Structures are given as C-alpha cells and as structure tokens.
Amino acid sequence: MSTEGVDMKRRRMLIGATSAISAVGVGFVAVPFIKSMQPSAKAQAAGAPVEVDISKLEPGQMLTVEWRGKPVWVVYRTEENLKDLPAMDGGLRDPNSEVKSQQPEYAANPARSIKGKEKYAVLVGICTHLGCSPTHVPLGAPNSPTEDWKGGFFCPCHGSRFDLAGRVAQGVPAPTNLVVPPHAYLSDTRLIIGVDQGAA
Known part of the structure; x- marks a missing residue:
C-alpha cells in the first residue's frame, strides 16, 4: 500500500485525539456505573458509626445523638447514681x-457499661414496650414517678420505668432493659457509637 501523499503527523494526531475522546467517553459511562455499586449517602448515614464529643458533658447531664435513625443517650452518672444502682436490684426485672x-x-454488668467507663451510660432511647421515647428524670426531680426514685427514665406512653443503667423495673409493660448499642472510647473525651469495643 502506498503512503505517498499521506501526512503521517496529521494521522497520528487524529488517532491520538480519537483515543483521548474515547477514553473520556468510557470515563463518563464507567463513573456512574461504579458509583451505582456503592451505598448511597442515606444508606451510609443509616448504619455508619457516630463519633460523639463528651468533653463538655458534666455529672448528671445527658446528651442525645442519632445513630441508625434512633436516639442514643449518653448519660454522665454521678458517684451517687453509681452507688444507688446495686440498691435497686430487688425492684428490677433483669438486674444482671x-x-x-x-x-x-x-x-453485661450492673452499670451496663465498658469497664473503667462506668460513669457513662450509653443507651438507645426507645422503650422496649411499644417504641416510645422515655423521658430522663434525674434524682430529686419534682416530677419523679415514684417516692423512692433514684433517677432514671420514665416512659410517658404506658408508665414503664428504667434506672440509670437502663434496667427495667418490675411490674411495668416494658419486657426488657433498654438496649446498649455497640460502642467504644476513642479517648477520654470521644466516644464512637456503632463500633464494638474490641474493633476500635
């Protein structure tokens, strides 16, 4: 085949330009396809671990964060709160x-917390009866649900009561203790919810 009169530089330039345009086209097709295989932002947020700054939480205070669409409470229990927990065992459905x-x-211990971090309770704030959200009622609150109230959570929907470890009282509609979500401490002031202690 004769190449006489063919501009080889121009041919190479046209082949290069065509290749480049083809590569860009493949990129435009491949990127949406690859992205479609990844979970959506909504799906990631629904199950993603949540980091919580607990540095400003003071004894007796509670912080609420959202994890997997549920409220999670972080309660900083006082020394008095922790001392009161064992005394309540007799009135609880599942103290252990x-x-x-x-x-x-x-x-799975009386404080329902990670050893060494007993002052913090980490609980899913949903009643185990019908899914209402109980109210935090601290020790000495004027609206205490019982005379001997030592602090805890009261569900206004059907009257279930939980202590400050999320343990359910006897004789109330809620069948089980509040759920403790998987969690770990990244430092003394940072907590991660949704990751087990051993995986952090």
Missing part, C-alpha cells in the same frame, strides 16, 4: 442483664 440481645457482652 441476662437477656443477651439487649447489650454487648462487655456491657
């Missing part, structure tokens, strides 16, 4: 956290 599905193994 025997229903395993309600907390990770590392929180």
Whole structure:
C-alpha cells in the first residue's frame, strides 16, 4: 500500500485525539456505573458509626445523638447514681442483664457499661414496650414517678420505668432493659457509637 501523499503527523494526531475522546467517553459511562455499586449517602448515614464529643458533658447531664435513625443517650452518672444502682436490684426485672440481645457482652454488668467507663451510660432511647421515647428524670426531680426514685427514665406512653443503667423495673409493660448499642472510647473525651469495643 502506498503512503505517498499521506501526512503521517496529521494521522497520528487524529488517532491520538480519537483515543483521548474515547477514553473520556468510557470515563463518563464507567463513573456512574461504579458509583451505582456503592451505598448511597442515606444508606451510609443509616448504619455508619457516630463519633460523639463528651468533653463538655458534666455529672448528671445527658446528651442525645442519632445513630441508625434512633436516639442514643449518653448519660454522665454521678458517684451517687453509681452507688444507688446495686440498691435497686430487688425492684428490677433483669438486674444482671441476662437477656443477651439487649447489650454487648462487655456491657453485661450492673452499670451496663465498658469497664473503667462506668460513669457513662450509653443507651438507645426507645422503650422496649411499644417504641416510645422515655423521658430522663434525674434524682430529686419534682416530677419523679415514684417516692423512692433514684433517677432514671420514665416512659410517658404506658408508665414503664428504667434506672440509670437502663434496667427495667418490675411490674411495668416494658419486657426488657433498654438496649446498649455497640460502642467504644476513642479517648477520654470521644466516644464512637456503632463500633464494638474490641474493633476500635
């Protein structure tokens, strides 16, 4: 085949330009396809772990964050609150956290917390009866649900009561303790909800 009269530089330039345009076209097609295989931002947010700054939380205070569309409470319990927990065992349905599905193994203790972090309670703020959100009623509050109230949570929907470890009282509609979500401490002032202690 004769190449006489063919401008080889121009041919190479046209082949290069065509290749470049083809590569860009493949990119435009591939990017949406690859992105479609990744979870949406909504799906990521629904299950993604949540970091919480607890540095400003003071004894007796509660902080609410959202994880997987549910309210999660972080309660800074006072020394008095912690001392009161064992005295309440006799009036509780599951004082020893025997229903395993309600907390990770590392929180199956009287304080229902990670060892060494007992002052903090981390609880899903949804009543285990019909899904209402109980109210935090601290020790000494004027609207205490019982005379011997030591602080905890009261569900206004049907009257279920929980102590400051999320343990359910006897004789109320809620069948089980409040759920303790998987969590870990990144530092003394940062908590991550949605990641188990051993994985952090």
